Amino acid sequence: MLRLLRTHLALRSAALVLLIVGSVGLVFLSVATHITEKAERERQTARLNELLDTVESTASIAAFLGDRQLASELVRGLLKNRTVAGVTIRAGDVLLASASEAADDAAGLSTIQREVRSPFNPAETVGTISLLPNEAEIHSEVESASRFITLLLAVQLLCIGVGVVLVVVQLITRPILKISRRLHSLRAESGDKLTSPRGNEQDEIGRLVRDVNALIDYLINILDKERTLRIQREMDERQFQTIFENAETGIFLIDETGTLLSCNPAFKRIFGLSQYDSPERRQLQLAGLVGSSREDMQHLIDQCLDNGRANSQDIALPDAGGNSRTWINVVLSAVENSRLQGVVNDITERKLVEETATELATTDPLTGLLNRRGFELRLEAMIQLCRRDASHGFALLMLDLDLFKAINDTYGHQAGDAALVHIATILTRSLRKTDVIARLGGDEFVVLLDGMQAPQSIALTVEKLLAQMDAPIPLGGGIEAQLGLSIGVAVFARDASDISSLLEAADQAMYAAKQAGRNTYRFHTPPPGE
Amino acid sequence: MRQLLLAIIASLLLGSLCAADIVVVVNPDSGVESLSQDDAINIFMGRYKQLPSGITALPVDLQQARAAFYQKLVGKTLAEINSYWARLVFSGQGSPPRQLTSAEEVIDAVSNNRGAIGYLDRQYVDDRVRVVLAFTP
Numbered sequence: 001m002l003r004l005l006r007t008h009l010a011l012r013s014a015a016l017v018l019l020i021v022g023s024v025g026l027v028f029l030s031v032a033t034h035i036t037e038k039a040e041r042e043r044q045t046a047r048l049n050e051l052l053d054t055v056e057s058t059a060s061i062a063a064f065l066g067d068r069q070l071a072s073e074l075v076r077g078l079l080k081n082r083t084v085a086g087v088t089i090r091a092g093d094v095l096l097a098s099a100s101e102a103a104d105d106a107a108g109l110s111t112i113q114r115e116v117r118s119p120f121n122p123a124e125t126v127g128t129i130s131l132l133p134n135e136a137e138i139h140s141e142v143e144s145a146s147r148f149i150t151l152l153l154a155v156q157l158l159c160i161g162v163g164v165v166l167v168v169v170q171l172i173t174r175p176i177l178k179i180s181r182r183l184h185s186l187r188a189e190s191g192d193k194l195t196s197p198r199g200n201e202q203d204e205i206g207r208l209v210r211d212v213n214a215l216i217d218y219l220i221n222i223l224d225k226e227r228t229l230r231i232q233r234e235m236d237e238r239q240f241q242t243i244f245e246n247a248e249t250g251i252f253l254i255d256e257t258g259t260l261l262s263c264n265p266a267f268k269r270i271f272g273l274s275q276y277d278s279p280e281r282r283q284l285q286l287a288g289l290v291g292s293s294r295e296d297m298q299h300l301i302d303q304c305l306d307n308g309r310a311n312s313q314d315i316a317l318p319d320a321g322g323n324s325r326t327w328i329n330v331v332l333s334a335v336e337n338s339r340l341q342g343v344v345n346d347i348t349e350r351k352l353v354e355e356t357a358t359e360l361a362t363t364d365p366l367t368g369l370l371n372r373r374g375f376e377l378r379l380e381a382m383i384q385l386c387r388r389d390a391s392h393g394f395a396l397l398m399l400d401l402d403l404f405k406a407i408n409d410t411y412g413h414q415a416g417d418a419a420l421v422h423i424a425t426i427l428t429r430s431l432r433k434t435d436v437i438a439r440l441g442g443d444e445f446v447v448l449l450d451g452m453q454a455p456q457s458i459a460l461t462v463e464k465l466l467a468q469m470d471a472p473i474p475l476g477g478g479i480e481a482q483l484g485l486s487i488g489v490a491v492f493a494r495d496a497s498d499i500s501s502l503l504e505a506a507d508q509a510m511y512a513a514k515q516a517g518r519n520t521y522r523f524h525t526p527p528p529g530e
Numbered sequence: 531m532r533q534l535l536l537a538i539i540a541s542l543l544l545g546s547l548c549a550a551d552i553v554v555v556v557n558p559d560s561g562v563e564s565l566s567q568d569d570a571i572n573i574f575m576g577r578y579k580q581l582p583s584g585i586t587a588l589p590v591d592l593q594q595a596r597a598a599f600y601q602k603l604v605g606k607t608l609a610e611i612n613s614y615w616a617r618l619v620f621s622g623q624g625s626p627p628r629q630l631t632s633a634e635e636v637i638d639a640v641s642n643n644r645g646a647i648g649y650l651d652r653q654y655v656d657d658r659v660r661v662v663l664a665f666t667p
Contacts, residue, residue, distance in 0.1 A: 061617060065577055065624065070617070119614065120571050120604040 009176075010168040017164045018157055025153040029146065036145045040138050044083050048112050048131045051081060055129075056116070063091040063116045063127030071096035078131070086132035089116075100132060175205045179212075188216045189223070250344035252286070253335075258301050260284045261339065270328060270346050271317075286342075290328075291318040297330070304332040304340055314347060327351040364439045366417055367424035375438035375446060379499055382436070382448060386492060393453040395491045397462065398506035399423075401443035402484035402518040407475065415475035419483060422473045430465055446506075453491055455523060462487055462521045469519060484519030486510055495524045551652045552599050554663035555636070557644045560585055565662040571604055573647060575614070576624040585645040589627040592636050592650055596629075599649050602665045 005012050052059075055074055062070040071089040075097040078087045086100025112131045118124040175197040186192050194216070196209040244251055250267030254260055260279045268275055271289045287297040293315045304311045310333035317326040325348070332342040362374025370378065379396075386392045401423060408416040420443065427437045427447065436448035452458055465485065472480035488510025496502035505524040513522040554570055556562050561583030565573075572578040573587050581587045592599070597608045604611075615626040630636050633654035640646045641658035648659075655661055 058617065061614065064575070065618070067618070067624070120575060120606070121568070124568075 008173070010165045010173050013168045014161045014164040018161045021157055021160050025157060029149055029153060032149050033142065033146045036149075037138070037142045040141045040145070041133075044133050044138055045112060047083055048133060049114075051078060051084070052112070052114050052129065052131065056114075057119065059089060059129045060116050060119045060126065062089060062096060063129075064118050064120075066091045066094060066096065068096050075099045082137050083134050084131055085134040085136075086111075086130075088130040089127065090129075091127040096127070101134070172205075175200050179205070179209060183212070186216075188220055191220075248345075252342050252344065254286050254301070254340050254342070256305060256338040256340070258286050258298070260286055267344055270344050290315055293317065300330060300332055301340065304334055305338070308334045314351075367421055367439050369424050369427075369445075370436065370438035372438070372440045375436065375440065376499065378436045378438075379448060379502075382450070383492065383497075383499065392451065393492055393494075395449040395452045395458045395489055396502055396506045397447040397449065397521075398488040398490075398503075398510040399427075399445040399447065400486045400510055400514065401445075402486055402514070404443040404483070407481055407483070411475055411479055411481075415477075415479060415481075418476045419473055419481070423483075423485075426465070426468050430468060431461070453494070455491075458489055458491070458523075459521075462489065466519060466521065486514040486518055487521035488513055488524065489521060490524045552595055552602060552649050552665060553652050553655060553661045554647065554649045555640055555655060555659035556581070556647045556662050557640050558658075558660045559644050560647075560660075562660075562662055567603065567663065570663050574603065574627065576618065576626075581645060581647065588643055588646045590636060590639050590646060590648040591627045591629045592633065592648065593629050593631050595649060595651065 005015055055078065058070065058074055061067070062074060075087040075089060076099070078084050079099055079101065084101075086098070088098040089096045110133070112133065114129055115125045116127040116129055118126045178197045179194060182194055186194060193213050194209050196206040200206045200209075244264045247264060247266050250264060250270045252260060252263040252267050260283075262280050265275055267273075268277060268279070273279060287294045287301065290297045296313060296315050300311055300313045300315075310331055312329060312331045314327055314329050317328050319325045327347045327350075329345045329347045330342055332340050335341045362370055362377060364371040364374075382394055386394065401419065404416065404419065407419055420439070423445065424437070424439065427445065431437060431447065432450070434450045436450070438446050440446055449458065449461060452461070465487070469483060469485050472482050474480050488506045488508065490496060490502050490505035490509060492502060495505045509522045509524040513520050516522060554565060556565075560581055562581050565582070569578070569582060573581070574589050579587060596611075600606055600608060600611045606614075615624075618624040619626070628639075630639060630648070633650040636648040636650045637654065637656065637658055640648050647662075652661075652664070
C-alpha cells in the first residue's frame with residue numbers, strides 16, 4: 001500500500017486530499033452533531049411547549065379543581081407523544097398525577113415545568129405541570145441526523161478522491177508518463193527533441209519540456225565540443241606517438257637513479273635491444289647500456305641532475321668485441337619530478353666524416369703519411385705528454401732524399417713520386433706502429449721515435465733504415481735508381497724543448513749529415529765518445 | 531345631532547346596567563354574612579364543596595341571568611362556561627349547578643336549604659334570603 005502511494009502521484013494526491021477533507025469532515029461532523037443535538041433539543045422543547053400550550057386549559061381546570069381523574073387522563077394523553085418521557089401535574093403541593101416511560105433516564109435532565117393558572121383568575125397559580133423530554137428520542141433523532149451527514153460526507157469523500165485521482169492522472173501523471181516514455185526512446189545525439197503532450201504546450205509541463213530540450217541542447221553541445229576536443233587530442237597524441245615511434249632519434253625518460261622509464265623504438269635500435277623488449281619493465285640502467293663508457297654516461301646524468309640544464313655528450317658505444325665502432329650523442333635535460341628526458345642520436349657517421357676530414361687535413365695524399373699539419377698536431381700532443389710525464393721522451397729524425405732533384409729532372413715527376421712512395425713504404429715497414437711518420441713536403445720526411453732517447457737505440461734504428469737504402473728503388477717503367485738518405489737526429493728534451501727549436505736542431509743535424517757525404521746520419525748533439 | 535347620539539348611548543348603557551344588577555344570595559341561616567368574589571368563583575365553578583361556614587355548598591343557576599352573572603363573576607361567555615362543565619361532566623368528577631328558571635324558584639331554593647347559594651336581580655330580593663355579594667358597577 002505504501003509502495004503504491006510512493007510510486008503513484010495520483011494516489012498520493014488523492015490520499016492527501018482525502019486525509020485533509022476527511023479531517024475537516026470529521027470536525028464538521030462533530031460540529032454538526034453538536035449543532036444538531038442542540039437544535040433537536042430546542043425543537044423538542046418547542047414541541048413540548050406547544051404540547052403544554054395545547055393542554056394548558058385542561059391542566060388548569062384539573063389543577064383548579066384538584067381533579068385527579070382529569071389530570072391522569074391528561075398525563076396518559078401526553079405520554080402517548082414520543083417526545084414525552086414523563087409528566088407530573090401538581091395542584092399546589094398535592095400530586096394530582098404522575099407517570100414516566102422509563103425511570104432510568106430521569107436524572108440530570110432538564111424537565112420543562114410550567115405554572116398552571118386558574119382558568120378564572122390569571123393572577124392565581126393553582127398548580128404546576130412538568131414534562132420530561134424523551135432523551136432517547138433526542139439521541140435517536142441526533143443519531144439519524146448524524147448518520148445522514150456521515151453518509152453525505154463519505155459519498156463526498158469518495159467523489160473527491162475519485163475526482164482527484166482522475167484529475168491528477170489526466171492532467172499530471174499521464175503527460176509526465178508520456179514525456180518519460182519519449183525521453184527513454186529519445187535519440188538526443190541525432191538531434192531529436194522532446195515534444196510537449198497535446199494541450200500542455202502552454203502550461204508548466206510544456207515549460208518542463210522546453211527546459212529539458214534546452215538542457216539536452218546544452219549537453220549535446222558540450223558533448224560535441226568534448227568529442228571534437230577528444231578527437232583532436234587523440235590525433236595530436238597519435239601524431240606525437242607516431243613521431244615518438246618513428247623518430248630516428250632515440251627518445252627516453254629516466255628517473256634520478258638512471259633507471260629507464262620509457263623509450264622509443266629508435267632507442268632500442270641504437271642500443272641493440274629487441275623491439276619486443278620492454279626495458280622499462282626490466283629496470284634497466286641507462287649507464288649499463290654503454291659498456292665501458294659507463295662512467296661517461298653516469299657523469300652526464302649526475303651533471304644534469306646537478307645543474308638542471310640540458311647537457312650533451314658524445315659517447316663511444318662499444319660493440320660486442322669491445323671496440324668503439326659506434327658513437328652516440330646523448331642530450332639529457334631535467335623535466336619535472338626529478339626525471340630526466342633525453343634524446344640519443346647515432347653520430348657514428350658524423351664521427352667518421354669528421355675523422356675523414358681530419359685525416360684529409362692531416363694526411364699527405366701521395367704517400368698516405370701525415371702531412372705537415374698532421375705531424376705538427378702529433379708532435380704537439382707528444383710534447384704535451386712528455387711535459388706531463390718527465391720520464392717520457394722521444395727522438396725526431398729529419399730525413400732528406402739524396403739526389404732526388406736529379407731523378408725528377410731525369411725521369412720526370414712520376415718517377416720522383418714513385419721514389420717518394422717507396423721511401424714511405426720502407427719507413428712504414430721498418431718502424432713501430434707507435435712511431436709517427438710524416439712527409440713535410442718535397443723529399444723532406446720526418447719521423448718521431450716514441451719513447452726513444454738513448455743514442456744507441458736511435459742509432460740502431462737509423463742504421464737499419466739506411467741499410468735498406470742499399471737496394472735500388474724501382475721508379476716505374478723498369479727503371480731503378482740507387483738513392484741515399486741524409487738523416488738529422490734531435491732528441492727531446494735534450495736538444496730542444498719546443499717545436500720550432502727541435503725542428504731547427506734536427507734540420508741542422510741533417511745538413512751536417514749531407515755535408516758528411518750523403519746516406520749517413522748525424523745527431524744534433526753527438527753522443528759522448530764519438 | 532351629536533348630542534342626541536351621545537344621549538341615546540348613555541341611556542342605553544344605564545339601562546343595561548340597571549337591568550343587570552345581579553346579587554349573590556344565601557340562606558340567612560347559612561352562617562355566611564358576606565362572600566368575596568374569589569369565594570363565589572370557587573363555589574360556583576365547583577372547586578369548593580362547602581361554604582366558608584362549613585356547610586355543604588349547593589349552588590344554583592338562574593337560567594335567564596346566567597350569561598350576565600358569569601360575565602360579571604369570571605369574565606367568560608356562557609359558551610366557555612358550558613365547555614368548562616362539559617369537560618368535567620365527561621370525566622365524571624363534577625356537575626354544574628342546578629338550573630332554575632325564575633327568580634322565585636331561586637329564592638325558594640335558597641330559603642329552603644341552608645347550604646344553597648344563588649343569584650338574582652336585586653329587585654327580587656326579599657327577607658327570605660341574604661345578599662352576600664353585589665357586583666358594584
